[in-house]
Amino acid sequence: MAKPLTRLRVVQIAFGLGIAAVVGRAAQVQLIEGPHHRRAAQAQRTERVVLPARRGTIYDRGGTPLAVSRDMYHVGVAPNELVNARRDARTIARALGLSSTAVQRALRRPYAYFHGPFTAMSVQPLRSLRGVHLEQELERFYPRPDFARPIIGRPASDGRPASGLERVFDSLLAGTPGRAVVLRDRQGRRYESPARLDAFPAAGNDLILTIDADLQDIAEDALIDAIERYQSDGGDIVILAPATGEVLAVSSRRADGSTPPTAFTAVFEPGSTAKLFAAAALLERERVGDRDSVWGEAGAYVMPHRTIRDDHPEGWMTLRRAIEVSSNIGVVKFASRLEPAELFETLRAFGLGTPTGIEFPAEARGTLPHPDDWSGTTAASLAMGYEVAVTPLQLAVAYATVANDGVMMRPTLLREVRAPGGRPLYRHVPEPVRRVVRQHVARTLRSMLRGVVYEVGGTGTTAALTSFDLAGKTGTARRAGPGGYVPGSYTATFAALFPAEQPEVVLVVKLDDPRGAYARLSAAPVTRAVLEQALAARTTVLNRTRLSRSTPVPSEAPLASGTVPYVMAWPTTLGDPAPVARRVPDATGQSLRGAARVLHRNGFRVRLRGWGRVVRTDPPPGASAVAGSTVVLYAEPRTDR
Amino acid sequence: MRPRGRFWVASWLLFVLLVLAWVVARQTSAVLTAAELRTVREARAVREARAAELMGRIRAARSRQVLIPRAERLGLRLPSDSEIVMLQTPLPAPR
Numbered sequence: 001m002a003k004p005l006t007r008l009r010v011v012q013i014a015f016g017l018g019i020a021a022v023v024g025r026a027a028q029v030q031l032i033e034g035p036h037h038r039r040a041a042q043a044q045r046t047e048r049v050v051l052p053a054r055r056g057t058i059y060d061r062g063g064t065p066l067a068v069s070r071d072m073y074h075v076g077v078a079p080n081e082l083v084n085a086r087r088d089a090r091t092i093a094r095a096l097g098l099s100s101t102a103v104q105r106a107l108r109r110p111y112a113y114f115h116g117p118f119t120a121m122s123v124q125p126l127r128s129l130r131g132v133h134l135e136q137e138l139e140r141f142y143p144r145p146d147f148a149r150p151i152i153g154r155p156a157s158d159g160r161p162a163s164g165l166e167r168v169f170d171s172l173l174a175g176t177p178g179r180a181v182v183l184r185d186r187q188g189r190r191y192e193s194p195a196r197l198d199a200f201p202a203a204g205n206d207l208i209l210t211i212d213a214d215l216q217d218i219a220e221d222a223l224i225d226a227i228e229r230y231q232s233d234g235g236d237i238v239i240l241a242p243a244t245g246e247v248l249a250v251s252s253r254r255a256d257g258s259t260p261p262t263a264f265t266a267v268f269e270p271g272s273t274a275k276l277f278a279a280a281a282l283l284e285r286e287r288v289g290d291r292d293s294v295w296g297e298a299g300a301y302v303m304p305h306r307t308i309r310d311d312h313p314e315g316w317m318t319l320r321r322a323i324e325v326s327s328n329i330g331v332v333k334f335a336s337r338l339e340p341a342e343l344f345e346t347l348r349a350f351g352l353g354t355p356t357g358i359e360f361p362a363e364a365r366g367t368l369p370h371p372d373d374w375s376g377t378t379a380a381s382l383a384m385g386y387e388v389a390v391t392p393l394q395l396a397v398a399y400a401t402v403a404n405d406g407v408m409m410r411p412t413l414l415r416e417v418r419a420p421g422g423r424p425l426y427r428h429v430p431e432p433v434r435r436v437v438r439q440h441v442a443r444t445l446r447s448m449l450r451g452v453v454y455e456v457g458g459t460g461t462t463a464a465l466t467s468f469d470l471a472g473k474t475g476t477a478r479r480a481g482p483g484g485y486v487p488g489s490y491t492a493t494f495a496a497l498f499p500a501e502q503p504e505v506v507l508v509v510k511l512d513d514p515r516g517a518y519a520r521l522s523a524a525p526v527t528r529a530v531l532e533q534a535l536a537a538r539t540t541v542l543n544r545t546r547l548s549r550s551t552p553v554p555s556e557a558p559l560a561s562g563t564v565p566y567v568m569a570w571p572t573t574l575g576d577p578a579p580v581a582r583r584v585p586d587a588t589g590q591s592l593r594g595a596a597r598v599l600h601r602n603g604f605r606v607r608l609r610g611w612g613r614v615v616r617t618d619p620p621p622g623a624s625a626v627a628g629s630t631v632v633l634y635a636e637p638r639t640d641r
Numbered sequence: 642m643r644p645r646g647r648f649w650v651a652s653w654l655l656f657v658l659l660v661l662a663w664v665v666a667r668q669t670s671a672v673l674t675a676a677e678l679r680t681v682r683e684a685r686a687v688r689e690a691r692a693a694e695l696m697g698r699i700r701a702a703r704s705r706q707v708l709i710p711r712a713e714r715l716g717l718r719l720p721s722d723s724e725i726v727m728l729q730t731p732l733p734a735p736r
Contacts, residue, residue: 121694143697143701
């Protein structure tokens with residue numbers, strides 16, 4: 001047995017080693033592993049949360065909210081925390097509008113969850129209950145869910161893609177989410193701590209659309225009524241302000257009640273409504289005089305490979321009469337005075353075959369064949385509105401050009417963007433795209449369109465208003481099926497300018513296959529009904545002061561009363577608008593397609609010389625040129641070295 | 642007896658107590674403000690929900706789908722354009 005002193009030494013050493021181990025471990029935990037444990041502890045008692053930003057509100061042009069954000073709640077209940085389970089279950093059932101049995105059954109689980117979502121009003125009585133946990137979320141709310149739905153669309157949620165203007169303007173509406181750190185207890189409950197707010201959520205901007213809620217309501221109601229009355233497959237109504245390009249109402253509907261945005265995305269052959277564009281080409285190039293006339297061929301005009309027919313044969317007719325009675329033969333004979341390129345250029349200038357550039361996703365561009373691809377009958381077909389396809393919006397924009405004295409305006413759905421505090425960030429300024437026809441030509445065309453409605457034999461007399469002047473054009477186009485044109489199936493269209501002089505609105509009504517009804521018996525009466533309702537409504541879109549005068553007043557005259565929404569920058573006078581000088585953009589080095597796109601966007605016409613990459617332009621980049629003038633693109637094939 | 646040392650200890654203790662009391666008061670105030678903020682937010686959310694619900698009901702009640710059938714039941718109808726008379730108002734006198 002060892003001596004006591006030795007044993008004591010051994011014990012001392014053992015103690016020393018033990019203490020050293022403890023100190024070493026403490027050093028390891030605190031110095032080496034300290035940061036890791038600190039992070040773990042923090043993660044255990046705190047949580048970083050994203051604070052959702054309130055999405056901006058969408059208003060119509062009069063300030064009526066069309067889409068707003070509101071707080072909604074999901075409700076979680078921990079039954080073991082309830083003070084009086086039976087009484088609290090009754091309170092929960094009553095507040096959430098659920099049956100007591102369902103709530104009692106749910107409370108048998110360790111944690112009951114009622115997804116809802118429920119409004120703040122519903123969950124208010126539950127806030128004071130112990131054991132009830134509320135999960136807040138922001139929900140998009142549409143005061144009238146079906147109102148202008150295809151235009152407004154829906155934001156992305158639950159994995160569904162966004163649509164409509166909610167999609168296009170998502171970056172403006174969405175705002176910036178905030179960040180915060182909240183404290184968490186053992187049960188995982190969160191405790192708000194004002195000191196831990198990293199970043200406030202910034203609410204999204206508010207949008208003011210060009211849509212007028214009253215007109216939109218009228219258009220939607222009229223379309224529902226028309227589809228039912230004419231047993232139509234569907235239809236579209238577009239209402240535009242020609243002076244500004246603002247879209248005032250758009251309604252699209254199918255017979256099954258669905259509302260795809262076909263006014264922007266679906267194309268159709270415009271039929272006789274396109275005869276106006278052939279007339280515009282003839283008048284602009286002075287290929288027809290006031291007294292020039294063609295023979296109506298007793299209703300059947302035999303061309304090589306084709307016979308053109310008129311339902312109501314005319315004798316000798318002027319171009320004006322051909323438009324008024326919508327004579328296929330008359331228009332085809334007159335249009336034969338145009339070179340293919342001339343007709344093509346005019347149709348292209350009216351925007352056919354090109355997207356309008358409106359702020360809407362997936363806008364269709366329509367079709368317009370290039371003269372190189374024309375067959376022997378294409379020129380005649382185009383003059384009558386066949387072999388060309390347009391959207392209702394494109395047709396409205398083209399007619400708005402005639403209404404606006406020949407100047408095409410870029411259509412828009414957005415009037416204003418406001419910051420959450422109300423500060424305006426953007427205001428729409430009417431944007432002329434190009435001059436398509438001269439002012440006097442546009443006036444002559446409007447006069448022809450007035451004759452369509454008011455002259456004897458005119459095809460649009462069923463749209464005529466008694467007290468107000470209206471101008472318009474019917475179009476009854478055969479509808480194509482898989483095996484060619486379907487007998488007895490038509491697209492009925494009416495494009496109207498109201499009032500006929502200094503039009504304030506342009507209206508396109510299109511009905512798909514109204515059973516047995518031509519445009520004069522379907523689309524035209526619908527147009528009249530829409531205008532009558534608009535006149536009787538309180539909408540501020542129509543300038544009643546001007547309408548009240550028996551003779552049109554020049555726009556320079558002071559307005560006696562009525563609401564003037566805002567002062568328009570364009571046009572400011574009735575005279576020929578002053579040419580707008582623009583800087584020619586630099587398109588050198590680009591592909592022909594890209595260069596043409598850039599120049600078109602800036603309001604220039606384009607003529608091509610050569611093929612490949614653009615090497616220079618005439619006028620050169622940076623030079624000042626009048627909007628609507630032609631820029632020649634010189635291109636050379638790209639050489640790969 | 643060393644009164645100077647006790648005095649300093651007491652002073653430090655008092656200082657520490659005052660600082661702690663200040664911190665506690667600030668925290669209490671913050672908690673109360675946070676509770677008040679929460680109450681105000683809840684009240685706002687309730688009012689917004691109410692406003693949204695009312696807005697929806699007003700929009701639905703003002704819609705033509707609701708108004709026109711009711712008006713027709715009352716024997717009313719939409720006027721034709723010839724029945725709409727817009728009165729000219731005199732131009733303002735030049736100043």
